[in-house]
Amino acid sequence: MNTPSDFRHQHASHCESGVMSAIVRHYGLPLSEPMALGLASAISFAYLPFVKLGGLPLVAYRMPPRAIIRGLQKPLGLKMRTETFRSAEKGRARLDALLDAGQVVGLQTSVFWLPYFPPDLRFHFNAHNVLAYGRDGDDYLLSDPVFEEPVRCASADLARARFARGVLAPKGLLYYPEGRPVEPDWQQAIPAAIRKTVRIMLRAPLPLIGVRGVERVARAVERLPAGEQVAQSKLFVGHLVRMQEEIGTGGGGFRYMYASFLEEAADRLARPAFADLAGELVEIGDGWREFALAAARMIRDRDPFDGPRLAALLRHQGQRERELFTRLDHATR
Amino acid sequence: MKAEDVPQEGNTTLGGQRKAMYARGADGRIGIVASQGWEAEEIVTRQAVEELERLAADARRRALAGETSPLEYHMYRARMDITLLSQVTGLWAWRVRRHLRPAVFARLSPALRARYAAALGIEPQRLDRLDP
Numbered sequence: 001m002n003t004p005s006d007f008r009h010q011h012a013s014h015c016e017s018g019v020m021s022a023i024v025r026h027y028g029l030p031l032s033e034p035m036a037l038g039l040a041s042a043i044s045f046a047y048l049p050f051v052k053l054g055g056l057p058l059v060a061y062r063m064p065p066r067a068i069i070r071g072l073q074k075p076l077g078l079k080m081r082t083e084t085f086r087s088a089e090k091g092r093a094r095l096d097a098l099l100d101a102g103q104v105v106g107l108q109t110s111v112f113w114l115p116y117f118p119p120d121l122r123f124h125f126n127a128h129n130v131l132a133y134g135r136d137g138d139d140y141l142l143s144d145p146v147f148e149e150p151v152r153c154a155s156a157d158l159a160r161a162r163f164a165r166g167v168l169a170p171k172g173l174l175y176y177p178e179g180r181p182v183e184p185d186w187q188q189a190i191p192a193a194i195r196k197t198v199r200i201m202l203r204a205p206l207p208l209i210g211v212r213g214v215e216r217v218a219r220a221v222e223r224l225p226a227g228e229q230v231a232q233s234k235l236f237v238g239h240l241v242r243m244q245e246e247i248g249t250g251g252g253g254f255r256y257m258y259a260s261f262l263e264e265a266a267d268r269l270a271r272p273a274f275a276d277l278a279g280e281l282v283e284i285g286d287g288w289r290e291f292a293l294a295a296a297r298m299i300r301d302r303d304p305f306d307g308p309r310l311a312a313l314l315r316h317q318g319q320r321e322r323e324l325f326t327r328l329d330h331a332t333r
Numbered sequence: 334m335k336a337e338d339v340p341q342e343g344n345t346t347l348g349g350q351r352k353a354m355y356a357r358g359a360d361g362r363i364g365i366v367a368s369q370g371w372e373a374e375e376i377v378t379r380q381a382v383e384e385l386e387r388l389a390a391d392a393r394r395r396a397l398a399g400e401t402s403p404l405e406y407h408m409y410r411a412r413m414d415i416t417l418l419s420q421v422t423g424l425w426a427w428r429v430r431r432h433l434r435p436a437v438f439a440r441l442s443p444a445l446r447a448r449y450a451a452a453l454g455i456e457p458q459r460l461d462r463l464d465p
Contacts, residue, residue, distance in 0.1 A: 011365065013353040034355070034363075054414055112412065113454075118348025120382050124417055148351055148367065160454070166420040235384060238377040245374045248352070256334065256355035260363040282357060286334055289373075296373035299380055 007104060007133045009143040009150045013250030013257055015129040016068045017042065018145025019106045022131055024076065026104050029181040031076075033145075037062075038261030039189060040071025041196040043254050045321075047213040049220070053167060054124075056239040059217065061253030063200075065127035065168060069106070069175055075189040076181040084171040088159045091172030095132060095140075098176060104133045104143075108173040110164030116144070116151045125247070126168040146248045186268045191332040194265070198332070201325040211325070214318035222311035230305050237295040237310060245292055252285025259285065262328075273331040277324060284320050291317065336366045344370020346378040385412050393463055402438030403463055404449060411453045421452040 007026060012018025012033045021036040037043060042063045051058040063071075069080055085091035098105050110126045111117055134141040139152040153161075162172045201210040208216055217240065224233035243253075250257040259281035266274035291313045297303045298310070334356045351367040358364050389409035395401040408418050415433075419426040424445075431437050432445075441449075443457070450457040 120346035296376040
C-alpha cells in the first residue's frame, strides 16, 4: 500500500471546487470550498441551446469545467500542471509514477464508468473530478469530494472512466501543482474575483450567459407545449432542475455556496456589506429551490404542467440576480 | 436555507450516500450540512433514468419483432443515444443509424462488432442477445 499518510479527505458539494480546495489544503494553505469557487470566479449561468446533451440543451449554473483549476493559479501564485494522454497505458503509468512520488493527483473522469457511484446517478457526464492519493494492489485510493468517505476504484474501471469519449472527453487528464500555494493578498484578490463574476453575470457579450441567460431560458420554458408533447416539455424542465440541484451544486445552483464565499469575504476584508448580500443570495438560492419544487410537482402530475408559471418564477430569479450582482458591483468599489 | 430545513427525505437515487449542502447553521454561519436527499431531486433523477429505461424497453420490443437491431436496445441500456454512440465508437452517425437495421446488423464484421461491444462495455457475443 502506498499512501501519503497525511492526506485528509473532506466532504464537499461540488467536484472541482472540492478537489482544488483539497489539493491547496494538502500543500499547506487552508482554503474552503466556497473560497475556491469564489476566488476562481466560477459561479455563473449559461444556456446554450445549440449544444445538446442527450437531446437536451446545455444548461449550467457555473463556468465551464477546468475554470476552478485554472482560476486559482493567479490568486494563489500556484502553477497547475495538466497532462493528457494518447493511450490509457501511458495515462496509467504517469499516474502511478506521480502517486509513487508522493503527489496527490486530480483526475477528470466519466461518472458512468465509476462503479462506486449509485446506479441511478451514472450518466455519461465526462467532467467529474476526483483526487487520487494512493494505490493498494490493483485499486486506486480516491478522494471523491462529493462522497462522505474516501473510495476505491479498480484500475480497469478507472482507466475506462479517464479515457471515456464523447463531449468533454477527459483524454486521461490529470493535474497537480508545481510548487506550493501562497496566501493571496485578500484585499486585492477577493474584490478582483467578485468583479470578474459581476462582469460575467451582468455584462457578458452573449445574451445566453449570466442573468440574460436566465431570461432566455424563461422565454424557452414559457413556450413549452402542454398538450400532446408534454412529456418532452417535462424532460426539458426536469433537465433544468437536474443541472441545478443534482450535479453537486450545494443546492440552489451554487448560489448557497457563493453566499458562503461572500460571508467569508466579509470577515476577511472586514466589509459587512458582503455579509448582507450573502443573506440575500441565500434567499435567491431558496427561490431556485422553489422553482425546482414547482417543476418536480408538474413532472409527477401533482400539478398540471404550466410553462408560463415556471417561466415567471425563472424571470423573477433573473431579476433578483440582476439586482444582487449590481449591488455587489457597487460594494467592491 | 437553514440547517434544520436541509431535506432529509431519503432520496433513493443517492444509494444511501449523503450529499453536502450549504445552509445557515444555528451559529448564524453558512456551512456544510450532510443531506439524505430531497424528493424533488429524486423525481427529476428518476425521470431521466425512467426515460432511458422506456427507450430501452421500446427498442427491445421492436428488436424482438424484427423491426430494429439489438444494437439499439444495447445503446439505450448503456444510457447512450446515436450521437453519443457515434462519438464513442468514432463512426459516423449515419453508419450507426444504418447498423440499427436488422439486415445490416446481421452482416456486421467482427471488427465492427468488437468496436461496438467495447464502446458499450459488454462482450461481443452479448450484442445479439436481448435478455433484459
